[in-house]
Amino acid sequence: MRHIMSPLDFSVEELDRMMDLAGDIEKHPDKYAHACDGKKIATLFYEPSTRTRLSFETAMLNLGGSVIGFASADSSSAAKGESVSDTIRVISCFADICAMRHPKEGAPLVASSVSSIPVINAGDGGHQHPTQTLTDLLTIRSLKGRLDHLTIGLCGDLKFGRTVHSLISALVRYTKVKFVLISPEELRLPSYIREDVLDANHVEYEEVIRLEEALPELDILYMTRVQKERFFNEDDYVRMKDFYILDKAKMELARPDMHVLHPLPRVNEISVEVDSDPRAAYFRQVQYGVYIRMALILTLLEVKVC
Amino acid sequence: MRHIMSPLDFSVEELDRMMDLAGDIEKHPDKYAHACDGKKIATLFYEPSTRTRLSFETAMLNLGGSVIGFASADSSSAAKGESVSDTIRVISCFADICAMRHPKEGAPLVASSVSSIPVINAGDGGHQHPTQTLTDLLTIRSLKGRLDHLTIGLCGDLKFGRTVHSLISALVRYTKVKFVLISPEELRLPSYIREDVLDANHVEYEEVIRLEEALPELDILYMTRVQKERFFNEDDYVRMKDFYILDKAKMELARPDMHVLHPLPRVNEISVEVDSDPRAAYFRQVQYGVYIRMALILTLLEVKVC
Amino acid sequence: MRHIMSPLDFSVEELDRMMDLAGDIEKHPDKYAHACDGKKIATLFYEPSTRTRLSFETAMLNLGGSVIGFASADSSSAAKGESVSDTIRVISCFADICAMRHPKEGAPLVASSVSSIPVINAGDGGHQHPTQTLTDLLTIRSLKGRLDHLTIGLCGDLKFGRTVHSLISALVRYTKVKFVLISPEELRLPSYIREDVLDANHVEYEEVIRLEEALPELDILYMTRVQKERFFNEDDYVRMKDFYILDKAKMELARPDMHVLHPLPRVNEISVEVDSDPRAAYFRQVQYGVYIRMALILTLLEVKVC
Numbered sequence: 001m002r003h004i005m006s007p008l009d010f011s012v013e014e015l016d017r018m019m020d021l022a023g024d025i026e027k028h029p030d031k032y033a034h035a036c037d038g039k040k041i042a043t044l045f046y047e048p049s050t051r052t053r054l055s056f057e058t059a060m061l062n063l064g065g066s067v068i069g070f071a072s073a074d075s076s077s078a079a080k081g082e083s084v085s086d087t088i089r090v091i092s093c094f095a096d097i098c099a100m101r102h103p104k105e106g107a108p109l110v111a112s113s114v115s116s117i118p119v120i121n122a123g124d125g126g127h128q129h130p131t132q133t134l135t136d137l138l139t140i141r142s143l144k145g146r147l148d149h150l151t152i153g154l155c156g157d158l159k160f161g162r163t164v165h166s167l168i169s170a171l172v173r174y175t176k177v178k179f180v181l182i183s184p185e186e187l188r189l190p191s192y193i194r195e196d197v198l199d200a201n202h203v204e205y206e207e208v209i210r211l212e213e214a215l216p217e218l219d220i221l222y223m224t225r226v227q228k229e230r231f232f233n234e235d236d237y238v239r240m241k242d243f244y245i246l247d248k249a250k251m252e253l254a255r256p257d258m259h260v261l262h263p264l265p266r267v268n269e270i271s272v273e274v275d276s277d278p279r280a281a282y283f284r285q286v287q288y289g290v291y292i293r294m295a296l297i298l299t300l301l302e303v304k305v306c
Numbered sequence: 307m308r309h310i311m312s313p314l315d316f317s318v319e320e321l322d323r324m325m326d327l328a329g330d331i332e333k334h335p336d337k338y339a340h341a342c343d344g345k346k347i348a349t350l351f352y353e354p355s356t357r358t359r360l361s362f363e364t365a366m367l368n369l370g371g372s373v374i375g376f377a378s379a380d381s382s383s384a385a386k387g388e389s390v391s392d393t394i395r396v397i398s399c400f401a402d403i404c405a406m407r408h409p410k411e412g413a414p415l416v417a418s419s420v421s422s423i424p425v426i427n428a429g430d431g432g433h434q435h436p437t438q439t440l441t442d443l444l445t446i447r448s449l450k451g452r453l454d455h456l457t458i459g460l461c462g463d464l465k466f467g468r469t470v471h472s473l474i475s476a477l478v479r480y481t482k483v484k485f486v487l488i489s490p491e492e493l494r495l496p497s498y499i500r501e502d503v504l505d506a507n508h509v510e511y512e513e514v515i516r517l518e519e520a521l522p523e524l525d526i527l528y529m530t531r532v533q534k535e536r537f538f539n540e541d542d543y544v545r546m547k548d549f550y551i552l553d554k555a556k557m558e559l560a561r562p563d564m565h566v567l568h569p570l571p572r573v574n575e576i577s578v579e580v581d582s583d584p585r586a587a588y589f590r591q592v593q594y595g596v597y598i599r600m601a602l603i604l605t606l607l608e609v610k611v612c
Numbered sequence: 613m614r615h616i617m618s619p620l621d622f623s624v625e626e627l628d629r630m631m632d633l634a635g636d637i638e639k640h641p642d643k644y645a646h647a648c649d650g651k652k653i654a655t656l657f658y659e660p661s662t663r664t665r666l667s668f669e670t671a672m673l674n675l676g677g678s679v680i681g682f683a684s685a686d687s688s689s690a691a692k693g694e695s696v697s698d699t700i701r702v703i704s705c706f707a708d709i710c711a712m713r714h715p716k717e718g719a720p721l722v723a724s725s726v727s728s729i730p731v732i733n734a735g736d737g738g739h740q741h742p743t744q745t746l747t748d749l750l751t752i753r754s755l756k757g758r759l760d761h762l763t764i765g766l767c768g769d770l771k772f773g774r775t776v777h778s779l780i781s782a783l784v785r786y787t788k789v790k791f792v793l794i795s796p797e798e799l800r801l802p803s804y805i806r807e808d809v810l811d812a813n814h815v816e817y818e819e820v821i822r823l824e825e826a827l828p829e830l831d832i833l834y835m836t837r838v839q840k841e842r843f844f845n846e847d848d849y850v851r852m853k854d855f856y857i858l859d860k861a862k863m864e865l866a867r868p869d870m871h872v873l874h875p876l877p878r879v880n881e882i883s884v885e886v887d888s889d890p891r892a893a894y895f896r897q898v899q900y901g902v903y904i905r906m907a908l909i910l911t912l913l914e915v916k917v918c
Contacts (some may be wrong), residue, residue, distance in 0.1 A: 016396060038645055038669065040673060050376055054348070054374050054375075054397070055400065058399075060348065061372050066673050066678070067374075067436055068673070070662055071667075080877050082876070082879075083876075087878070089898075090663055090895065090898050092895075093670075093895065093898040093899040093902060093904065095670070095902075157626065160895045219471045230669065264388070264392070264396065265387065265392060266388070272391075283396065283399065284397040286395075286396050286400075287399040287400075290400065356682055360680050360681075360706050364705075364707070367652055368682070370679070377682065444757040552805065570694070571693065571698060573693050578697075589702065591705075592701075592705040595705075
């Protein structure tokens with residue numbers, strides 16, 4: 001039995017097969033409409049996250065299965081002092097697979113070590129959120145037709161952004177991926193990722209301060225939020241915040257075949273005027289998130305559909 | 307694609323067809339038990355309302371579909387600052403239709419303007435709650451066999467009562483409906499409804515202070531709550547509150563074929579001793595609420611059942 | 613139509629049939645996978661209890677039915693002042709059966725008196741929790757092959773422990789059940805249970821202070837939590853707490869065919885090192901809880917499966 005704690009738990013070949021499956025699901029959804037009849041997913045969200053929770057529930061319902069679970073810790077047994085290990089053993093009697101979000105790093109790993117059903121890490125604190133990364137990979141592959149030979153811009157808070165770190169670690173496994181790291185000095189990608197992930201894998205990258213500089217050469221622009229409170233001082237924030245807001249004017253600098261991704265929720269880092277640009281792919285990304293979660297559930301449950 | 311924001315979004319003819327459909331659902335529920343197989347409703351309740359939420363969920367489940375959603379804003383992405391527009395675009399990737407309750411007037415309308423799935427306004431602040439009005443119409447039509455040639459008493463807080471305003475606006479489209487407006491002076495129907503809706507449509511109405519005065523002539527009595535804090539002073543409240551409490555004694559003044567409706571929850575404005583009176587129709591009204599929501603879902607999803 | 617408020621609502625013969633049914637469900641789950649197609653359970657949890665709620669939801673989903681409900685009172689109409697009687701009349705329009713947990717003793721009984729669907733008491737304050745007792749009975753019967761001729765140790769807080777009181781009342785109906793009551797003096801079984809239940813039924817029992825003393829003769833050890841705040845003083849707690857913690861060393865005193873039960877959640881009264889002991893049955897107990905709830909739902913809905 002397998003679990004997924006990190007996007008790197010699956011080899012490039014395994015991910016390829018999973019993305020092929022997601023692609024087939026996209027094309028032939030009816031073929032999979034009863035693949036998980038009679039099966040249940042438990043969504044154990046110790047920390048609320050509507051989008052992620054509903055994406056998992058949608059994935060299971062699309063496969064013909066059903067859902068049990070909780071949406072926040074106060075309605076769970078955690079309030080009564082039960083350990084995550086005990087909870088997952090109980091849930092193993094109820095469901096066939098489980099998606100767990102927990103504010104504590106490593107909680108899903110602890111759960112998986114005693115679980116008799118597959119556990120999906122649906123986000124553990126600032127640590128990992130593998131299905132977001134799988135979603136990002138599938139979106140890029142679906143839009144560009146490949147995961148290699150790409151120039152990928154990562155914009156915003158590269159210091160604390162969990163999704164960015166995971167995406168980099170996942171993409172360095174493909175050939176000729178170049179990164180353009182777009183952030184204020186204060187929010188640069190941490191040196192341990194630059195050194196241990198990028199340099200160690202001989203991956204090409206450059207760092208720029210302004211989004212405009214980077215835009216013309218990008219195949220993919222991955223936007224994230226820049227929170228005001230992350231800046232050292234108010235002056236710097238005021239001076240620089242516009243550098244990281246994507247609007248129509250900046251989109252004119254980009255290639256006609258560039259695509260914009262965002263893990264959502266977005267606040268104001270992408271102007272709503274960009275939404276109607278055909279290159280805006282952040283809502284399609286949500287749809288790919290459903291397909292890849294369907295493929296992941298089928299893979300972990302070892303359900304074959306012919 | 308259509309949405310429903312107000313009960314007036316549908317013409318009298320369209321409502322007739324929808325109520326015919328609800329009647330057929332009541333008679334032949336099995337015929338519709340798989341009409342929405344594989345479809346999903348998202349119940350997006352930014353403000354809790356158990357009855358309304360469960361009524362929508364029951365409606366979809368009765369049609370063979372399934373449910374995703376949230377029951378209060380704190381477990382939603384709204385807490386992270388996401389706009390209603392972005393949320394509905396995300397939900398459009400998950401569900402086939404959505405019912406939204408929101409404390410802010412107009413929020414469901416904003417959602418419908420960018421949604422790629424039908425949006426049902428399940429209550430937006432004190433503004434509209436169209437499926438309550440559809441429920442009221444279906445209940446009256448089912449009990450009386452018609453929506454015209456009726457004398458309808460509306461009792462309680464006619465000033466702030468959203469359901470009463472909507473019901474009046476919906477009923478003036480039928481012939482020979484007469485209203486008896488039963489309320490304290492402080493909670494009279496607002497002049498803009500008396501003038502713009504009743505007078506403008508040449509609808510007959512009278513205003514009375516005491517429920518007893520009105521009861522003998524009514525075909526339908528629509529009760530609502532009179533909240534103490536709506537009165538100008540404590541003395542008035544004490545003096546008048548019994549005027550608006552329906553009990554067994556008052557029911558003796560009413561016709562044997564009058565029916566009592568109430569949007570629920572009731573607090574004490576209808577004495578529990580009235581519950582066993584065959585004219586008490588407020589719990590049957592809940593059942594009609596399920597049928598009309600089933601009919602509405604089928605209509606908006608353009609599902610035909612033969 | 614029947615409800616279940618107390619485990620004693622069913623005769624020994626009826627319970628036998630229900631446990632036979634649960635046993636058949638365990639052996640042939642597929643036979644029951646569509647027994648409740650098109651039916652709905654409403655889980656009305658005015659007080660959160662994840663395990664119990666999910667157990668009921670799992671039971672109904674395993675039977676092919678579906679679920680509506682709420683997980684805590686704040687998202688229910690109770691907040692708007694609706695009575696439990698009105699709520700259940702509304703829910704009767706939505707669901708086919710209901711499981712209600714309520715902090716107030718007697719609330720499910722009030723509901724059942726006006727309900728037109730079967731009501732299951734899923735815990736009312738410190739009063740009754742019949743499906744926990746049915747779970748305990750089924751677990752013992754499944755593990756030992758019988759409910760008579762057993763020596764059953766009950767350990768921990770016997771004064772306030774609702775599950776222990778219910779289990780005793782249920783087990784005295786079987787022949788030759790002997791109880792060993794293991795608790796500190798402060799938390800002894802109340803005299804009204806010793807006298808009115810045990811003595812009145814001529815049931816053999818002994819009371820001991822230390823778990824070690826009792827262990828060698830037990831067929832079943834039913835563990836419960838001893839809360840620190842229940843002791844008269846800190847010294848007593850420190851002196852005695854280890855008496856009531858089950859660990860590997862204590863397990864060596866027990867018979868090879870003794871089984872350990874616990875209603876869960878456990879905190880530290882059973883050391884995790886005991887989990888791998890084949891005699892530890894508290895997680896299997898959760899599984900039996902699903903089977904007995906499936907059998908109960910089928911029984912109350914009068915669904916026959918051949």
